[in-house]
Amino acid sequence: MEVIRSNFADALERVGEAIHEAEFLAIDAEFSGLEQVADLRKSEYDVEQYYIDIAALVKRYNIIQFGLCAFTWSAVSQSYISKPFNFYLFPTTTTGTARLDRPFSVQPSAIDFLAKHSFDFNKWLYCGIPWLTQAEEESLVQQYRNKVQKGFDDIVEDKKGKEYMETARIQIKQVYTSKDGFVNLVPHNAYLRRLVYQEIRNHHPDLIAQGRPGFIQVRVAKKDESDQIKQRDMDRFERDLSEARGFRAVFDMMKASRKPIVGHNLLVDIMMMQSQFEGGLPADFEAFKRDIQMSFPCILDTKFICETAAGLQIKSTSLDALLDQTSQYDCPPVDMHPAFTRYFEGRLHEAGYDAYVTGRLLIRLMYHLGASPTDIGVAQHQRAIAKSGPVGQNKHAKVDMNTLKAYYNKLNLSKGHFTVVNLDA
Amino acid sequence: MEVIRSNFADALERVGEAIHEAEFLAIDAEFSGLEQVADLRKSEYDVEQYYIDIAALVKRYNIIQFGLCAFTWSAVSQSYISKPFNFYLFPTTTTGTARLDRPFSVQPSAIDFLAKHSFDFNKWLYCGIPWLTQAEEESLVQQYRNKVQKGFDDIVEDKKGKEYMETARIQIKQVYTSKDGFVNLVPHNAYLRRLVYQEIRNHHPDLIAQGRPGFIQVRVAKKDESDQIKQRDMDRFERDLSEARGFRAVFDMMKASRKPIVGHNLLVDIMMMQSQFEGGLPADFEAFKRDIQMSFPCILDTKFICETAAGLQIKSTSLDALLDQTSQYDCPPVDMHPAFTRYFEGRLHEAGYDAYVTGRLLIRLMYHLGASPTDIGVAQHQRAIAKSGPVGQNKHAKVDMNTLKAYYNKLNLSKGHFTVVNLDA
Missing domain, CATH: 3.30.420.10 (Ribonuclease H-like superfamily/Ribonuclease H)
Known part of the structure; x- marks a missing residue:
């Protein structure tokens, strides 16, 4: 077989x-x-x-x-x-x-x-x-726990990052007054995307940023939503870990x-x-x-x-x-x-x-x-x-x-x- | 293309x-x-x-x-x-x-x-x-020249090698009296094959050993045959070298x-x-x-x-x-x-x-x-x-x-x- x-x-x-x-x-x-x-x-x-x-x-x-x-x-x-x-x-x-x-x-x-x-x-x-070896598996679990507890490591804004984030911050603020309850941001590369997530994580605990194909949607979090997202993330991690093992x-x-x-x-x-x-x-x-x-x-x-x-x-x-x-x-x-x-x-x-x-x-x-x-x-x-x-x-x-x-x-x-x-x- | x-x-x-x-x-x-x-x-x-x-x-x-x-x-x-x-x-x-x-x-x-x-x-x-890099090519050419001039490095006969070669040496001597002008040896692995070639190279310059599928044929060399073989080997090396380059x-x-x-x-x-x-x-x-x-x-x-x-x-x-x-x-x-x-x-x-x-x-x-x-x-x-x-x-x-x-x-x-x-x- x-x-x-x-x-x-x-x-x-x-x-x-x-x-x-x-x-x-x-x-x-x-x-x-x-x-x-x-x-x-x-x-x-x-x-x-x-x-x-x-x-x-x-x-x-x-x-x-x-x-x-x-x-x-x-x-x-x-x-x-x-x-x-x-x-x-x-x-x-x-x-x-x-x-x-x-x-x-x-x-x-x-x-x-x-x-x-x-x-x-x-x-x-x-x-x-x-x-995965036993040790590799344990280390991935530990990394995941650290990430959940402490969040991601922050990265530095370089010149292009600063330029982009100036506009992005204005857009993000518009969420609170937006009719639709969300705004879509279009950062053009992985680095700028990380900066957007970092901004939401550090300065807008009441907002949720979700990756979509080609853009990031930022909106106001619903009640218990962040707990649900955490649970969904953990379920996904368990599935991925089993596949990787x-x-x-x-x-x-x-x-x-x-x-x-x-x-x-x-x-x-x-x-x-x-x-x-x-x-x-x-x-x-x-x-x-x-x-x-x-x-x-x-x-x-x-x-x-x-x-x-x-x-x-x-x-x-x-x-x-x-x-x-x-x-x-x-x-x-x-x-x-x-x-x-x-x-x-x-x-x-x-x-x-x-x-x-x-x-x-x-x-x-x-x-x-x-x-x-x-x-x-x-x-x-x-x-x-x-x-x-x-x-x-x-x-x-x-x-x-x-x-x-x-x-x-x-x-x-x-x-x-x-x-x-x-x-x- | x-x-x-x-x-x-x-x-x-x-x-x-x-x-x-x-x-x-x-x-x-x-x-x-x-x-x-x-x-x-x-x-x-x-x-x-x-x-x-x-x-x-x-x-x-x-x-x-x-x-x-x-x-x-x-x-x-x-x-x-x-x-x-x-x-x-x-x-x-x-x-x-x-x-x-x-x-x-x-x-x-x-x-x-x-x-x-x-x-x-x-x-x-x-x-x-x-x-091949230029240096690798030159080193292969040098190795080839050394091999032609000095022959292969000899390897040591271990216990199994000694056992096999005792019989093989008797067979090899039979070439000179054989009706067909050749004998076929059947060494069972690469190590024993190397020992047979080594024996011919070192002790029978008048004989030729040629690999065949599953056996080695040993026979008396014809006039100029070893020069012809050398030339054929060199032509093959040149072709192989060009492919490897x-x-x-x-x-x-x-x-x-x-x-x-x-x-x-x-x-x-x-x-x-x-x-x-x-x-x-x-x-x-x-x-x-x-x-x-x-x-x-x-x-x-x-x-x-x-x-x-x-x-x-x-x-x-x-x-x-x-x-x-x-x-x-x-x-x-x-x-x-x-x-x-x-x-x-x-x-x-x-x-x-x-x-x-x-x-x-x-x-x-x-x-x-x-x-x-x-x-x-x-x-x-x-x-x-x-x-x-x-x-x-x-x-x-x-x-x-x-x-x-x-x-x-x-x-x-x-x-x-x-x-x-x-x-x-």
């Missing part, structure tokens, strides 16, 4: 439902870029330094497309049911009274890569969903669910998510690991599993190559939920589809390794099989996620002489 | 012709963003500080669309003929052997503004024309022409162009003025003229409002060259169209102020009229650009308590 600005509010309930019922959540993200850091093969380079170098880059770039695919086991159909969502993310400022303008970096080679895979940049920039609602639901998060080579994805939706990254790797443990206690990296599990005989661990190489693995079918029609045909490198493929891969690995457990997972595997109960008429006993417990929170670092980042260590 | 990556090489000749024959060049640019600097109304703020603050921002952002409209006087039709070009600019890395990956910033509110005016972001990011060819032609450059509120446009195509901006405003004098000796800002010329009675100096307010000015017709069909209907805020509108506005101002010269321009005006010769049967004597000499190199700074940046001072 494609989720953009216009259907985000409606989609949110379905996303929440999918997360709630899921056994695990597969994710994938496309970035606006990410430059190379130092050559990871150099032996003096360690994970702590890698974290610091990547963190500095991660802060500048954005996730521009986020794929979330929820997988559920259906006892009825004896298959997994998947619900893939593909979100476009762009920090638009078109959220009315609750807006933040946050520049970010774009790396041309990342754009060229996305173009090669038919990325729709118009959809991204016209329809991307915004987000946007995708963080999904991130918060993912966190709250404490469901296993599955990705392919997802260390940087996790750093990017944490930076973008929590607001920045801690200064060192130890603190980052603690933060991630709190947010996502169980993370599985299919690339790490494929790189390290004994007996898999895998040549290439890119996502599309893995889908081929594991196609003969014996496991229950993975069906697409019938309401999710977008990926009946494949769309590799679209985040929602890649998340779906990653989840399928995890299921194959789970059953394959569950059937012929590796040294690393024997004990967990036996416990998991025992827990799942006896094999009945069905071809496949349901295998528990804990079959893969040995791989929990171990993330691939593909280009290093080290190949694992252990979040639990 | 819309100019994108695919028709740029073909369009270049027409652009050059239009610049060559033009009386003046109107320009406009759309940026990927530009944040606000300090409040210019504060009295302690001066032009030098403004330059420094804007320069710091300009370096981070890019021109993403450039409008160039060449205006010529046609004695035959007694009208001006305009040729508007609209270039999309994006520093793509898809220029083969001559590529640079230069991240830049995007400001969400700038994107929202462009979206409001139907900007085609897919055209920008799929079809934008790249550019891209839009700088237009910028260089504009500079070389020394034609008057006309824009509306174009101080930042000029800074952006200078930064993007010359490579950076000087540290202080004095040096910037000297640089601009060298590149563009005559710049006219229609906004500055409208803000300051006596007797114009102009209320709003935004481009679209000015087109309305000056519609009754008496001047020769401005025709679109018949081969330039894109703007038969208006497309405000597309750079090519805005450049065209700016040029039309300049012509109106030139004839209006020429007919009723302001104090500021009297002397120049009289000289200009004298130079143009007597008024014949035509309704309009051709007015010389020098009518506007008093406005040369004076640029508007709209939000300041100062309203002029004098590049000549």
Whole structure:
């Protein structure tokens, strides 16, 4: 399901439902870029330094497309049911009274890569969903409260402003004697408009100034009118704030669910998510690991599993190559939920589809390794099989996620002489 | 005329012709963003500080669309003929052997503004024309020469690399005894591929390794083959370099022409162009003025003229409002060259169209102020009229650009308590 600005509010309930019922959540993200850091093969380079170098880059770039695919086991159909969502993310400022303008970096080679895979940049920039971190949201609320309590900051009248306001003040006074009960002022630019509002605010508490297309109407306030306007303004701010919060609602639901998060080579994805939706990254790797443990206690990296599990005989661990190489693995079918029609045909490198493929891969690995457990997972595997109960008429006993417990929170670092980042260590 | 990556090489000749024959060049640019600097109304703020603050921002952002409209006087039709070009600019890395990956910033509110005016972001990011500064071009040439002379830098064999290369070395030796005269190697990732090339380069000068889809073919070199390959590589590099140089060819032609450059509120446009195509901006405003004098000796800002010329009675100096307010000015017709069909209907805020509108506005101002010269321009005006010769049967004597000499190199700074940046001072 494609989720953009216009259907985000409606989609949110379905996303929440999918997360709630899921056994695990597969994710994938496309970035606006990410430059190379130092050559990871150099032996003096360690994970702590890698974290610091990547963190500095991660802060500048954005996730521009986020794929979330929820997988559920259906006892009825004896298959997994998947619900893939593909979100476009762009920090638009078109959220009315609750807006933040946050520049970010774009790396041309990342754009060229996305173009090669038919990325729709118009959809991204016209329809991307915004987000606010918790801190950004609180700061907007605080700003709004200050504005309501103390009003706007006054601006200085420059020469042209003075000229214009001399005439404007005469016009404003005419309101009190006007037959219609109002006058229309036509300040020609945003600066002069601000001066008019400032004049009314500071010197005419009994008048109301309202923006109209091309002019400002000034009139005598009715009884309780200014309270009503305040209430209407606050309602609008709440609506705008909810729109601006946007995708963080999904991130918060993912966190709250404490469901296993599955990705392919997802260390940087996790750093990017944490930076973008929590607001920045801690200064060192130890603190980052603690933060991630709190947010996502169980993370599985299919690339790490494929790189390290004994007996898999895998040549290439890119996502599309893995889908081929594991196609003969014996496991229950993975069906697409019938309401999710977008990926009946494949769309590799679209985040929602890649998340779906990653989840399928995890299921194959789970059953394959569950059937012929590796040294690393024997004990967990036996416990998991025992827990799942006896094999009945069905071809496949349901295998528990804990079959893969040995791989929990171990993330691939593909280009290093080290190949694992252990979040639990 | 819309100019994108695919028709740029073909369009270049027409652009050059239009610049060559033009009386003046109107320009406009759309940026990927530009944040606000300090409040210019504060009295302690001066032009030098403004330059420094804007320069710091300009370096981070890019021109993403450039409008160039060449205006010529046609004695035959007694009208001006305009040729508007609209270039999309994006520093793509898809220029083969001559590529640079230069991240830049995007400001969400700038994107929202462009979206409001139907900007085609897919055209920008799929079809934008790249550019190289002179220094970047020289550095790529130097890199290429180094590569040819000294070859690639060697990389270290890690554990997986060693494993793979043990087998690969045995395969490579089989070339000499092979019936077919070649062997095909299948390294599974870019790292292993580099190791294969490195092996051939360092230990088998008599062999040739050539990349094929999915594998590398290694075979015995024929006589002179390596010289031929070198020549072919160099030809390809030259082609790629020319593609990567891209839009700088237009910028260089504009500079070389020394034609008057006309824009509306174009101080930042000029800074952006200078930064993007010359490579950076000087540290202080004095040096910037000297640089601009060298590149563009005559710049006219229609906004500055409208803000300051006596007797114009102009209320709003935004481009679209000015087109309305000056519609009754008496001047020769401005025709679109018949081969330039894109703007038969208006497309405000597309750079090519805005450049065209700016040029039309300049012509109106030139004839209006020429007919009723302001104090500021009297002397120049009289000289200009004298130079143009007597008024014949035509309704309009051709007015010389020098009518506007008093406005040369004076640029508007709209939000300041100062309203002029004098590049000549």
